Amino acid sequence: xxxxxxxxxxxxxxxxxxxxxxxxxxxxxxxxxxxxxxxxxxxxxxxxxxxxxxxxxxxxxxxxxxxxxxxxxxxxxxxxxxxxxxxxxxxxxxxxxxxxxxxxxxxxxxxxxxxxxxxxxxxxxxxxxxxxxxxxxxxxxxxxxxxxxxxxxxxxxxxxxxxxxxxxxxxxxxxxxxxxxxxxxxxxxxxxxxxxxxxxxxxxxxxxxxxxxxxxxxxxxxxxxxxxxxxxxxxxxxxxxxxxxxxxxxxxxxxxxxxxxxxxxxxxxxxxxxxxxxxxxxxxxxxxxxxxxxxxxxxxxxxxxxxxxxxxxxxxxxxxxxxxxxxxxxxxxxxxxxxxxxxxxxxxxxxxxxxxxxxxxxxxxxxxxxxxxxxxxxxxxxxxxxxxxxxxxxxxxxxxxxxxxxxxxxxxxxxxxxxxxxxxxxxxxxxxxxxxxxxxxxxxxxxxxxxxxxxxxxxxxxxxxxxxxxxxxxxxxxxxxxxxxxxxxxxxxxxxxxxxxxxxxxxxxxxxxxxxxxxxxxxxxxxxxxxxxxxxxxxxxxxxxxxxxxxxxxxxxxxxxxx
Numbered sequence: 211x212x213x214x215x216x217x218x219x220x221x222x223x224x225x226x227x228x229x230x231x232x233x234x235x236x237x238x239x240x241x242x243x244x245x246x247x248x249x250x251x252x253x254x255x256x257x258x259x260x261x262x263x264x265x266x267x268x269x270x271x272x273x274x275x276x277x278x279x280x281x282x283x284x285x286x287x288x289x290x291x292x293x294x295x296x297x298x299x300x301x302x303x304x305x306x307x308x309x310x311x312x313x314x315x316x317x318x319x320x321x322x323x324x325x326x327x328x329x330x331x332x333x334x335x336x337x338x339x340x341x342x343x344x345x346x347x348x349x350x351x352x353x354x355x356x357x358x359x360x361x362x363x364x365x366x367x368x369x370x371x372x373x374x375x376x377x378x379x380x381x382x383x384x385x386x387x388x389x390x391x392x393x394x395x396x397x398x399x400x401x402x403x404x405x406x407x408x409x410x411x412x413x414x415x416x417x418x419x420x421x422x423x424x425x426x427x428x429x430x431x432x433x434x435x436x437x438x439x440x441x442x443x444x445x446x447x448x449x450x451x452x453x454x455x456x457x458x459x460x461x462x463x464x465x466x467x468x469x470x471x472x473x474x475x476x477x478x479x480x481x482x483x484x485x486x487x488x489x490x491x492x493x494x495x496x497x498x499x500x501x502x503x504x505x506x507x508x509x510x511x512x513x514x515x516x517x518x519x520x521x522x523x524x525x526x527x528x529x530x531x532x533x534x535x536x537x538x539x540x541x542x543x544x545x546x547x548x549x550x551x552x553x554x555x556x557x558x559x560x561x562x563x564x565x566x567x568x569x570x571x572x573x574x575x576x577x578x579x580x581x582x583x584x585x586x587x588x589x590x591x592x593x594x595x596x597x598x599x600x601x602x603x604x605x606x607x608x609x610x611x612x613x614x615x616x617x618x619x620x621x622x623x624x625x626x627x628x629x630x631x632x633x634x635x636x637x638x639x640x641x642x643x644x645x646x647x648x649x650x651x652x653x654x655x656x657x658x659x660x661x662x663x664x665x666x667x668x669x670x671x672x673x674x675x676x677x678x679x680x681x682x683x684x685x686x687x688x689x690x691x692x693x694x695x696x697x698x699x700x701x702x703x704x705x706x707x708x709x710x711x712x713x714x715x716x717x718x719x720x721x722x723x724x725x726x727x728x729x730x731x732x733x734x735x736x737x738x739x740x741x742x743x744x745x746x747x748x749x750x751x752x753x754x755x756x757x758x759x760x761x762x763x764x765x766x767x768x769x770x771x772x773x
Contacts, residue, residue: 280305306384332353352405377392567747571753572687582739583729585742586728605713607708610764621692643699651743652741656689728742
């Protein structure tokens with residue numbers, strides 16, 4: 211969409227505008243009950259809201275919920291909007307209110323490990339999806355070092371300099387005058403420049419920095435921002451500019467919106483709405499079908515628990531009885547007491563292509579604490595290339611990464627049951643050309659291991675009684691924090707999140723790294739070493755959710771297991 215590049219605060223635009231007259235007729239038609247116009251309105255403005263909320267919350271798991279609530283409130287109150295020309299500033303103001311309301315709700319909450327280790331912050335998504343490099347990448351990564359209030363303002367200012375908002379709309383969204391907004395923006399920019407300096411310093415070869423950061427846990431916060439800024443001011447190596455530093459606003463001009471994740475859908479269930487209520491405000495059948503779509507795509511059938519709070523998927527074929535397995539935290543961890551009621555669901559018919567080898571991964575017994583694994587066979591390595599680079603961060607349904615080559619791959623799990631527990635739809639490996647083996651599990655713990663300080667192991671990495679549990683499909687192999695695979699060929703890994711929130715971080719790895727992980731326990735209070743699955747032959751385990759085809763919906767890939 212063409213826009214005239216303008217100086218900061220300038221209100222005029224050239225080319226086609228995303229506001230004003232172009233949308234006036236669509237907004238008016240939607241207010242009058244035109245369902246097609248409402249479809250267009252929701253689809254057209256979702257990317258803007260997603261970017262504002264995503265940057266303000268830096269990709270926190272609450273982003274989806276806040277975006278959904280913003281759009282639902284906008285539709286609910288569309289009839290009260292008197293001037294269609296003010297729709298954008300009105301919508302942005304709703305988004306900012308939802309962001310502030312979310313901040314107030316979470317002030318008293320204690321964040322767990324999953325909240326502290328965000329699998330995919332918005333800075334990472336911005337870099338990956340817009341392919342930013344150099345100083346543009348530096349600006350995106352510096353966002354992590356800003357406080358919540360500055361990040362909220364930045365989410366608007368970024369869009370202002372990119373041509374998506376005006377200064378008047380920014381000020382209205384924050385609820386202050388344009389003069390006060392200018393002061394606030396200037397202060398935020400100063401802190402952003404400080405953060406950029408920290409990003410540059412951490413990427414430098416400063417000989418003093420390792421000692422300065424020896425006790426830093428790697429998480430950006432205000433305390434370490436001040437410490438590192440103080441070091442940079444007194445350090446000739448860190449403060450010496452190796453290149454001209456371009457002002458942030460010049461770097462951000464013309465940058466497109468980060469695309470909404472593939473498969474992102476609004477959910478009436480999360481918004482506390484009903485299809486009837488949606489119909490009452492003019493939602494079309496197309497929008498209603500998206501909003502009321504079940505949270506989990508099933509392979510054969512589903513049990514919907516307590517009014518659709520979560521869905522437990524079933525395997526496509528009834529598995530044969532399996533040998534008794536000693537109970538683990540996963541089998542004993544029970545979700546909140548609810549009475550399930552069977553609900554029919556359309557069955558999917560995924561292609562079940564025969565895989566090589568004779569062993570398919572199955573549910574196994576957790577090894578004893580501190581039990582060392584057997585040696586990991588060393589397979590040939592020539593290197594793995596990834597469409598996500600050295601660190602592919604995937605948090606939303608439909609996110610995917612394609613891997614090619616011959617070597618090892620690490621998939622690191624992050625589950626956020628405090629955000630949304632329930633059925634966990636496993637990721638799928640699709641479009642395989644070659645061979646793929648599940649060779650080892652590590653990270654120091656299985657996800658069903660008891661969390662530190664949890665009484666009787668009741669709360670695990672899969673959740674707890676107070677917040678609910680992430681529930682695996684029947685017969686699914688319990689994942690560890692780190693899962694290692696060996697690839698000889700090409701394959702795509704897709705996140706199929708539709709119930710419980712989870713994210714994956716995918717790294718091209720090596721035999722050395724995998725072997726060290728599974729044979730090295732955590733530094734403090736070792737729970738487990740790792741588990742070696744590879745037997746060195748083509749009969750080594752392969753992932754349960756694997757196909758050589760590329761289905762329209764990867765969540766329909768059949769589970770193949772001995773159980």
